Amino acid sequence: MTHKIFSRHIVTPDRVHAGHVILDGDTILAVEPAERAAANAFDCGDDLLIPGLVDIHTDNLEKHYQPRPGALWDALGAALAHDGQCITAGITTVFDSLALHGQKDGLDRGDALGPMIEAVDRAGDEGLLRAEHLLHLRCEVTNPRLADLIAPHIENPRLRLMSVMDHTPGQRQTANLDRLKDRMARRGASPDEMELLLADRTSWRDSAVAPENRAHVVALAHEHAIPLMSHDDESIAHVEESHDDGCIAAEFPVTLAAARTAKNYGMMTVMGGPNFVRGGSHSGNLGARECAAEGLLDILASDYVPLSMLRAAFQLTEAPFGWSLPAAIATVARNPARITGLTDRGDIAPGQRADLVQVHRAPGGWPVPRAVWVRGRRAA
Template sequence: MTETRIFSDQVVTPAGQIAAELVLTDGLITALAPAEAPSPQALDWRGDLVIPGLVDIHTDNLEKHYQPRPGALWDAYGAALAHDGQCVTAGITTVFDSLSLHGRKDGLDRKDALGPMIGAMDRAQKDGALRADHLLHLRCEVTNPELLTLLEPHADNPRLKLLSLMDHTPGQRQTANVERLQERMAASGRSAEEIEEVLARRHAGRDPGVAYDNRRKVVAFAREYGLPLAAHDDETLEHVEEAHDDGCAIAEFPVTLAAARRARELGMAVAMGGPNFVRGGSHSGNLSARESAEAGVLDILASDYVPLSMLRAAFMLIDESGWSPQAAIATVTSGPARAVGLSDRGELAVGQRADLVRVSRRSAGWPIPVEVWRQGQRVA
């Protein structure tokens, strides 16, 4: 039995921020008691906050390491290690690697990349080479005729813990503003002819019958394997109500405030992107995460494409939006954990996993994760 004691005058518990000493034993928090000073055996973290390890349910970050430049693929195992290192040093101790089962992004063929990325992460975890706990979130594009062929081989992967339903056909949901989509493609260097070709291909590839059948099959798959479902980029009340009827527990990146509000009314957790919050708006021109917070319909912040954005956004909720420390930190810890059925992490409380982050506020603006612990062991 190994025991570690940690004292801080700023421990963020579910009930509030207190001065306390934590006892970590064999990977769990076994005691947490108010204290004015550290015991002789305790690590003294006075002046820094102690918060739970972050839980990230949506990140595209692995893809960026697998293809660091358009057309340049990296070793998949090395990509897994680099992605893991970037996440854990951002305070993320549980990360859902979010991989799309459709299309191309920046030249990366996601169908071809899927197997190598999942396989490399599986091997790295088996080797004990990863510092964060990596789970799998498969993003199911319902317009893809090959969707089930890509999904079914991973049904028994023990890391598979979340599915999301997506439809990226231009003119609705995330890309309702087609002009904005065209501007983004033009900014990436595509010619007018290439843009028109992409839009035509996306529309031509959408068979309503395929989309409907695939949605029903993914919903059935989730129920069969007991997997939580997220609805991605819902735009209208009808979208949200369909998602709720399908059993979706999470409204992931709703694109309108009306959709976010309806999701909350129906008991779904509303997830928004950390980069959206930090930047002050969606890069797609959709619902601002800050607006969602101001309206009282923000439950979860995910890193989306910048791991360090989660911690920054949570502290912006405290510093700029007036949220209590426990409510703000819950958006990146217990909020996402509970939404995907993880009851063993996300809070500094007796019986929870000893996943925690020591956060310094000594620099202007950005909170700095100076130590990261997972299951009672320092990993960063």
Template sequence: MDTLRIFSRAVVTPDGQRSAEVVIEDGVITAVETASGPSASALDWSGETLIPGLVDIHTDNYEKHYQPRPGALWDAYGAALAHDAQCAAAAITTVFDSLSLHGSKDGLNRRDALPPMIAALDAADADGALRADHLLHLRCEVTNPELLALLEPHVDHPKLKLLSVMDHTPGQRQSANTSRLQERLVAAGRSEAEIEEMLARRHAGRDPSVAADNRRKVVAFAREFGLPLAAHDDASIEHVEEARDDGCAIAEFPVTLEAARHARGLGMAICMGGPNFVRGASHSGNLSAREAAEADLLDILASDYVPLSMLRSAFMLTDRFGWSPQKAIATVSSGPARACGLTDRGEIACGQRADLVRVSRRGDGWPVPLEVWREGRRVA
């Protein structure tokens, strides 16, 4: 049996931050022993913080590597490797690759991209080439007439661990304020003709008449296969009530404080975006993740589109919002893990996977991951 010991004066456990030595055997934590200094055989991380590996349940990052520029597709296997390396370097040891089952983004045809992207992840995983543990989160756009045809081939995939229901039709939920969307596009230098074309593309391929039936069938799939379900961009009490009735366990990126508060009252875990938190505002003009934190309505932080935002957000919660280390770190580790039914990771505690991160604080309080370990093996 292989035994590894790691000492730190700042080990973040579920009970608080303390000086301790973490004992690892065959990739699993077997003891967390209070200690004032390292034993003879231990790795000495005394100057840095020791936290559990991060669990990211929503990221668009893989798409950015598959299509690094509009119209320029990259090799899917290489994209998977690049995306994986970026996640591991950001302290993420479990990542839910969040693939959208609708339309196009920056010219990427998501329908055509879905099979090769999933196949590449499977191939890289089979080759032992991935540093993080990659799972699937399929994002179900309910107004897409092709939704079920896209979902059904993958609904029994062994890596599929999360489904979400969403509707990005301009004029509601995330995009309720279309004038603000137009203002952002103008600020980005888009012409009036370009803006009209972009809005037209957002409406293209949508059929509101299929939304209710599609949503019912996605909910049925989630129940049949025992998959957790997230509700995306809920804006009103009515939206949240529908999500509760559907069995949604996660309120993903609620766009109003009212929706977030009602979701909490119904027992749903509230997930916000790390970039939103670090920037201090939603890029869509919706609920600020910092406002959610101030109202104590924040259970999960996801990377969304910047992997490193999760680690930065967690330490900002302790530095600027007064959260305890264990509560802040839980938003990026045990919080997302438990919401998705993963009970074997997310904490520095006996019986948990030895997914660990050695964190050093640098300029402006930035947390820098010096070492990242997955199941007792260093991966970054």
């Protein structure tokens, strides 16, 4: 059964125009020019109609699983809350990005990994989720438990992305130790607590496990045909290593030199939506706006604020950037879809999956999702 959605501003891959998007079940059948809505069409009026967003990096599930330090929430309830926040932000495909790291605010991420993955699996099996949830394992190469943490999940059909990262203090994301200590102090850590934490994290780096772990993750990604990204590359040498490992993208590079090198190697650059919206990195590293100004920004991810993706994409169309709407929307839809092998979504075009978002431009510039369709069905 076919039905139509009308908008005066349909954002297709190469232009913005008025017309109907004709849906046949879960697929876009055609995009037809029209000046007014047909009698049987869903009428978006002057609101924009864009493809559903594809978020390849979000910490949002973990935030709902532990909403406050030391306070764990029911895992299924966390999955449902996370899903609701994503779908109402226009995110129709979300990669739940789980860190195979140590402690964070009292949460043992190794212990939390299984319950979070099982909760999303169960919610999906029971038809409780509105967005499509895939899995992104963020592999901390210095973690002595890394291989054991990955093993139970490597055959999970939702596992569609992996990344290698190293958060040892003193390099990459936390090259500036004074800045790191300042952030820890604002969280209430005492000087003694800071030194203990830094010593614990640094001790991982001193072991011989990091090179072995990285090689293991790279081998697994290739063996299972899972796209692989690098995280927080700081130097040209970091990017060269990532390229040699077969990484398809530099995720959150912390310097312009790293971002430029990734571009030269044909790797895409992923930056955080909150970084762009706030006007800078909370950790003082490379700004997403600076990356965009240099022509190095390919993909925006929500990182820790789901609604930031849409806001950042629309900011790209404003001064001083002046991107076209199709180019801006591609950073949150087509580009992240294609880089992860999802060729069936990310564009409003015949044959694509009918994942769509009606977006209203509120006074002050904030884009507000008013309706969301996933596989042709209204989800929000």
